[in-house]
Amino acid sequence: MAATPIDLGRPVQGDVIELILDDHRRFEALLRDLRDSTSDRDAVRRALATLHTAHALAEERRVYPRLRRRDAITEHEAEHGEEEHAEGHEAMLAVLELKGTDTQAFDDAVEELARVINHHLTEEELTILNPAREEVGDRLRTELGEVFAAERNRQIDDGCGSVDQVRALVAKAHRAGLLDEDE
Ligand SMILES: [Fe+2]
Ligand SMILES: [Fe+2]
DSSP states (O other): OOSOSSOOOOOOSSOHHHHHHHHHHHHHHHHHHHHOTTSOHHHHHHHHHHHHHHHHHHIIIIIHHHHHHTTSSOHHHHHHHHHHHHHHHHHHHHHHHOSOSSSHHHHHHHHHHHHHHHHHHHHHIIIIIHHHHHHSOHHHHHHHHHHHHHHHHHHHHTTTTSHHHHHHHHHHHHHTTTTOTTO
């Protein structure tokens, strides 16, 4: 089961666009809690790492490829999404690796993480979810919702947000050239 007491939701069906937007709202709520010095920031960072990793992997494995096949998005848009996920994993790792949560270094790492995630949510909603709204019918959106939710929940159950898993994702992204500075 999920290694965190914070509720990340467990959708099993729905329109894939709505399910993705629900997670985006959860990211925003968790980022707000992460900025709040009175919250249990260690628990919040672990919950956010779990949700961020599960969501990004489910999009890359189950959603982006299907949208590409339907020509709803271009190869470039899918690749750019993956680059931004990689930047998210890198910024998330920096937050996870810090020992204390009451330091300036922690605040700085949280600020960078919020910047990277907010940028990606905006861009994904504008360049990937909008075309999906326009080009993909209800039936496929429901089908994608089911496979997206299943992958997301499976990743959460597998402990996808652990420091080791996130570190491995960052290393893999470096090898794949997704984190090149000039991208
Ligand atoms: Fe997303
Ligand atoms: Fe994404």
